[in-house]
Amino acid sequence: MPGAGTSINALPKISLHDHLDGGLRPQTIIELAEPIGFALPTTDAAALGTWFADQADSGSLVEYLKTFDVTTGVMQTREGLVRVAREFVEDLAADGVIYGEIRWAPEQHLTRGLTLDQTVEAVQEGLEAGIALVAQAGSRIRVGQLITAMRHADRGLEIAELAVRHRGNGVVGFDIAGAELGFPAHNHRDAFDFLAKAFMPVTVHAGEADGLESIRGALFDGRALRLGHGVRLAEDIEIGREDEENTYVTLGPVAQWVRDREIALELSPSSNLQTGAIAAWGDDLLDHPFDLLYQLGFRVTVNTDNRLMSNTSLTKELALLSDAFGYDEDDLEVFQLNAVQASFLPLDEREDLADAIVAGFATV
Template identity: 55%
Template sequence: MTTENAPLTVDVIRSLPKVVLHDHLDGGLRPATILELAADVGHQLPAGDAESLGAWFAESADSGSLVRYLETFDHTIAVMQTRDALARVAREAVLDLARDGVVYAEQRWAPEQHLQRGLTLQETVDAVQSGIEQGVAEAAAEGRTIRVGQLVTAMRHADRWQEIAELAVANRANGVVGFDIAGAEDGFPPSRHAEIWRYLADQNFPVTIHAGEAAGPASIAEAVHLGQASRIGHGVRIVEDITFDPEFPHSTEGEPGTAALGLLAHWVRDHQIPLELCPSSNVQTGAATSVADHPITRLKELDFAVTLNTDNRLMSRTTMTQEMALLVEHAGWTIDDLADVTMTAAWSAFVHHDERRALVDDVILPGYQEVQGAQL
């Protein structure tokens, strides 16, 4: 990590191009939108104005209660059950991300959770794609460029993995760039439906798997080896397979500290499997104690393929700018660190190699080089 660059202001950080690979569509709604959509369908909310509702979501996520945390999604999913609602939420997500400087995003969501009012799985995908395209067009009209893909997700506790995997593959020309499984990690491993990973591999279809958040390294190992995941959603608990010197990365004498990697940690680093790390969310769920002590900094020091993400912008009251600013303030990150994780994310995007190169060469590098002090 370099230290010679001047301190970064929030405004400077906001101006930087960003890439977010782990951002949940149903975790990023605007509070005002939830109020309007809830009124349309007669859904009862825990607060009656946007400010109070936003505070309720954040406080519930911060409560330390898994029950309260999961309850937040009961409300967002309840208002995302029609074509218009799905399209609106997707459109607004794209605009919010673009206005935060995001130039490439992948929005993950579970179509099976949006069928309560009669939509088919295909209709949900079409609605979200329509909203994404509207958002991209409106962002362009504002002078902002953003590309957004869908990550179609199957819920781990349900038994629709094969059906959802086939839905994702069928829509690879309709904006879907990858497949994920999410939900209760512990007790619902990839081996629950091992056959779908062979199907997805046969289809040459990209996979990311939530692992190493609520469960430990064994969950990551199964995601990598059985699930053949190209990326790991979160993966923060890979640090449990690493033994750190108490003074890592530097001792009080300034000498390099040490870290002994286990076999799985070596595998993940050797193969540069990207980790979709989400500091604020990980602190809320107890996967990390604080942003200052979040493993993202140590993992980056050890040359793991680290990416920075928001997870659930509504519940964490966060943005990519906020996540970057927190690491600058509390973990000593510099503009070079921000550029590094941004380019790692771009090179890990579920698009073709030439598209990644164009994203890096034409958008990200010029954006960072415009900011004085970037050493790229």
């Protein structure tokens, strides 16, 4: 575990799997809902935060996703998107994040007349405003947008084209998200083909609500460089016992490929518990295959997924893992360096970011 004098919050961190519509402040939701007449379960900020956490703690990804009807409902105007994005960056910086890739689905923010391009521009405006405010406060943070297509919809190619169109305006990559089971990656093969020809990096939600076939699809159809969650990759790992003292581990072909190619796993411990992604192994953090994957040499990264729904932060997720598995500062540094190398930044910028992580851990 980190030493008594170590503040995990003060350690520099990288956030790769963080949903914009999953990280709103409860008070912001209340203030954005009132002028547009959007009905909320409660208008008390503390109670609303509790409502999100309770509703999300369902053991089902489908039920978990229903809470987003509320957050996306108040993110339908330019002003709402700008504010949410600005505050999101401030909250990342307060959590010690120095680089974050923020994912969101523009197609879910069109009910009040915005175009796809206008939503991206609004979010970028908010992100840049947040970066400026963080700088004024004496800190530094970088962020990039991951443009997401909803896997149950039929707009994958259109959203992929949107991502490429804005790659010079803050967009660093592409993702598909939403209901995983029954909506395989190959439904969006035309989008992935387009992205591959444009050399746009891709991460795909896979191995959360569906198993190995979903991961295969992410790798084959999506050409994914990272797996969003990917926790059920552990289904392709066999642990046996040679005798009373010795065990053996055998990797299946999918797990072997992911490990050998250093394809990053965007693991989100608290969220994985809430959605039932680790149900095959148990219902406690100690049952999470995170440590197994780490010890076997997979490129594991630690993420929040949705800060509001999971009532969490990157600091909290790292603390939970440290308590569960006895990790120390060296382990936490490995997780951040894994995330640096998996980020969608150019190589020289990743090297600079890695230097910042090493320097930051050395001084805390």
